[in-house]
Amino acid sequence: MLDRVASLGKTILDSIAGAGQAMVMLLRALIGKPQLRKSWPLLMQQMYSVGVLSLVIIIVSGLFIGMVLGLQGYTILVDFGAEQSLGPMVALSLLRELGPVVTALLFAGRAGSALTAEIGLMKATEQLSSLEMMAVDPLRRVISPRFWAGFYSMPLLAIIFSAVGIYGGYLVGVRWLGVDEGAFWSVMQSNVEWGQDILNGIIKSLVFAFTVTWIALHKGFHCTPTSVGISRATTSTVVTASLAVLGLDFVLTALMFG
Amino acid sequence: MSSVNSDDLVVIENLDFAHAYGAHPVYQGLQMRIPRGKITAVMGPSGIGKTTLLRLIGGQLRPQSGSIKFAGHDIPKLSRSALYEQRKRMSMLFQSGALFTDMSVYENIAFPIREHSDLPEEIIRTIVLMKLEAVGLRGARDLMPAELSGGMARRAALARAIALDPELIMYDEPFAGQDPISMGVIVKLIKSLNNSLDLTSIVVTHDIAEVLTIADNVVIIADKKVVAQGTPAELQASDDELVQQFLSGAADGPVPFHYRAASFADDILGSAAEQKGTGNAG
Amino acid sequence: MESRNTQLAVGFFVIIGVLALLFLGLRAANTNVASNGQTYQLYAKFDNIGGLKERSPVKVGGVVVGRVTRITLDGDYYEPLVEMTISKDYDEFSNSSSVSILTSGLLGEQYIGLSPGFIDDTVEMLDDGDYIHDTKSALVLEDLIGQFLFSQGND
Numbered sequence: 078m079l080d081r082v083a084s085l086g087k088t089i090l091d092s093i094a095g096a097g098q099a100m101v102m103l104l105r106a107l108i109g110k111p112q113l114r115k116s117w118p119l120l121m122q123q124m125y126s127v128g129v130l131s132l133v134i135i136i137v138s139g140l141f142i143g144m145v146l147g148l149q150g151y152t153i154l155v156d157f158g159a160e161q162s163l164g165p166m167v168a169l170s171l172l173r174e175l176g177p178v179v180t181a182l183l184f185a186g187r188a189g190s191a192l193t194a195e196i197g198l199m200k201a202t203e204q205l206s207s208l209e210m211m212a213v214d215p216l217r218r219v220i221s222p223r224f225w226a227g228f229y230s231m232p233l234l235a236i237i238f239s240a241v242g243i244y245g246g247y248l249v250g251v252r253w254l255g256v257d258e259g260a261f262w263s264v265m266q267s268n269v270e271w272g273q274d275i276l277n278g279i280i281k282s283l284v285f286a287f288t289v290t291w292i293a294l295h296k297g298f299h300c301t302p303t304s305v306g307i308s309r310a311t312t313s314t315v316v317t318a319s320l321a322v323l324g325l326d327f328v329l330t331a332l333m334f335g
Numbered sequence: 336m337s338s339v340n341s342d343d344l345v346v347i348e349n350l351d352f353a354h355a356y357g358a359h360p361v362y363q364g365l366q367m368r369i370p371r372g373k374i375t376a377v378m379g380p381s382g383i384g385k386t387t388l389l390r391l392i393g394g395q396l397r398p399q400s401g402s403i404k405f406a407g408h409d410i411p412k413l414s415r416s417a418l419y420e421q422r423k424r425m426s427m428l429f430q431s432g433a434l435f436t437d438m439s440v441y442e443n444i445a446f447p448i449r450e451h452s453d454l455p456e457e458i459i460r461t462i463v464l465m466k467l468e469a470v471g472l473r474g475a476r477d478l479m480p481a482e483l484s485g486g487m488a489r490r491a492a493l494a495r496a497i498a499l500d501p502e503l504i505m506y507d508e509p510f511a512g513q514d515p516i517s518m519g520v521i522v523k524l525i526k527s528l529n530n531s532l533d534l535t536s537i538v539v540t541h542d543i544a545e546v547l548t549i550a551d552n553v554v555i556i557a558d559k560k561v562v563a564q565g566t567p568a569e570l571q572a573s574d575d576e577l578v579q580q581f582l583s584g585a586a587d588g589p590v591p592f593h594y595r596a597a598s599f600a601d602d603i604l605g606s607a608a609e610q611k612g613t614g615n616a617g
Numbered sequence: 618m619e620s621r622n623t624q625l626a627v628g629f630f631v632i633i634g635v636l637a638l639l640f641l642g643l644r645a646a647n648t649n650v651a652s653n654g655q656t657y658q659l660y661a662k663f664d665n666i667g668g669l670k671e672r673s674p675v676k677v678g679g680v681v682v683g684r685v686t687r688i689t690l691d692g693d694y695y696e697p698l699v700e701m702t703i704s705k706d707y708d709e710f711s712n713s714s715s716v717s718i719l720t721s722g723l724l725g726e727q728y729i730g731l732s733p734g735f736i737d738d739t740v741e742m743l744d745d746g747d748y749i750h751d752t753k754s755a756l757v758l759e760d761l762i763g764q765f766l767f768s769q770g771n772d
Contacts, residue, residue, distance in 0.1 A: 121623055121624050122620075124627045124630065129626045132630060168645050202431050202433055203433035204433050207433035209422070210393050210426060210427040211422070211426065211499075212422035212451065213450050214419070218450075230630075233630065236634055236637045236638050236641065239637070243640075243641070243644075262645075265645055266646060270646055271642065274646065275641055
């Protein structure tokens with residue numbers, strides 16, 4: 078019995094220590110004067126591997142999710158003779174929830190796991206130590222550009238996701254199922270608002286970007302530098318980041334729309 | 336800024352160190368001097384924390400107490416920025432080479448120069464080619480690290496380690512896993528670089544035969560402290576049992592063959608309860 | 618050059634993102650809302666606001682001119698007081714305008730219908746912070762049914 082309490086205590090202490098480590102890592106990576114000339118190419122490189130390479134999966138998933146929303150929404154709404162509300166239904170679900178959340182989940186799986194594995198491998202092959210011994214701070218050189226790349230990329234990806242999703246809903250609703258095109262867009266327009274819907278979605282996405290990228294970098298940077306350690310850290314990134322996104326989404330939704 | 340009158344580049348005094356996650360101390364009251372301009376070989380059984388020693392000197396780990404003076408600066412007490420300043424004067428050759436896998440050999444060696452200077456591209460090119468020439472890899476400059484053999488990767492890493500003309504190079508197991516020819520090449524390189532660049536070298540290794548041919552000074556670490564120190568000739572003449580066991584490679588002796596455990600008879604008969612200790616992480 | 622291609626790809630990525638944002642902003646959302654640009658406040662007291670909520674639209678002849686921004690209870694008799702934020706583009710409503718709480722469709726959301734009053738020399742224009750006195754409350758279904766039954770019983 079006491080052993081269980083002790084192990085619970087150890088788990089709690091470990092997680093507090095982990096959170097502290099992660100906080101210190103982030104602060105040290107972000108504080109201090111950035112050298113634009115040197116960090117710009119690094120940021121570009123990371124924007125490419127984190128953002129551009131995630132584009133295809135985001136566009137494809139966005140299109141399919143939009144099309145499914147269109148189809149499902151139509152079959153439900155048509156029973157109430159309210160199929161003209163298909164536009165706002167698709168747009169609001171995407172802008173408020175699915176865009177930011179699904180993008181964050183896909184991002185955690187696609188880019189987050191890659192970040193963790195890459196940094197973990199750099200640690201295991203002593204590249205991080207080697208940077209330190211060359212008097213180059215790995216936090217500035219490795220962590221910081223990846224963090225900013227994730228932070229800038231994810232909201233862009235979420236916006237693209239929502240736009241493509243709305244187009245997918247339009248394809249199914251208007252082109253296939255024959256909802257009136259004018260009604261689709263105009264009812265959508267009268268129900269969707271910049272501040273309340275689009276901006277809040279972007280804010281959500283920024284929060285998720287911060288969280289997912291931070292978790293991925295922390296897991297990589299503080300992983301056990303062995304093959305088992307890296308694979309655990311990668312799994313843990315996807316699991317932790319996904320749970321964090323879903324939990325935060327509830328809190329943010331409650332704050333914004335509650 | 337360094338103490339000019341001292342002959343020792345690195346002076347370690349009363350060093351106590353234990354890993355945060357292990358209860359067992361790695362070093363207790365370690366005393367060591369690394370003479371300037373010489374090659375010092377640090378030897379000892381596996382798992383004794385030789386790599387830890389290099390990381391302590393490099394400031395990557397902090398000891399619980401004691402001082403590590405590098406050219407008069409007490410490394411554990413330096414602020415972060417001062418420590419980075421001192422690290423520009425030392426470099427370390429990691430066991431795996433630790434080349435950056437996403438850059439070519441040329442870019443790897445140019446990397447520390449680019450990071451720490453604003454030299455124009457032509458000068459960087461000249462320096463990089465000079466360093467590559469010194470390790471005999473000028474022809475391999477456009478290869479990626481994945482295309483190099485183990486020995487070549489280590490030589491490329493060595494070229495990177497001397498890119499900024501450091502005062503101290505620390506070699507972490509430079510001979511491990513090398514075929515006899517590349518081992519011979521690296522031995523020769525350590526010696527010639529040390530002489531031509533006026534370096535101080537610390538070589539951590541178990542490969543006694545190779546290192547004894549080039550070392551000016553040998554330190555044997557065992558049981559958390561230095562057990563013997565001297566020139567290769569002095570050590571070979573030593574009558575210390577442990578030194579002899581280590582130099583001759585006998586399986587059993589003061590360093591036991593068995594990992595700490597309950598007596599074998601107790602263990603198989605099951606009467607000894609869990610008494611196994613946890614090992615020293617090295 | 619490798620780094621040039623990278624920069625190009627990232628540039629396209631950002632451009633696609635901005636285009637998507639423009640698409641969302643211009644195609645999916647109504648841009649002429651009172652929430653951006655100059656606005657002014659009008660107030661109205663109702664007996665019963667029914668299902669009216671904050672952010673419900675204020676419409677003139679079906680055109681959205683503003684939104685409900687606050688609903689409070691006011692005065693000694695706790696009358697519901699509705700604050701409406703109206704776009705400055707429509708600031709020529711006369712003192713004699715009236716507001717009523719309407720429902721869009723049978724099951725739709727409730728909104729405020731604003732009927733502009735007549736304009737002549739004797740009436741003044743509504744300014745920021747003015748009250749609209751001519752109000753019609755929401756129709757509450759239960760009340761209607763109650764009245765219907767009551768009138769049936771009287772026959």
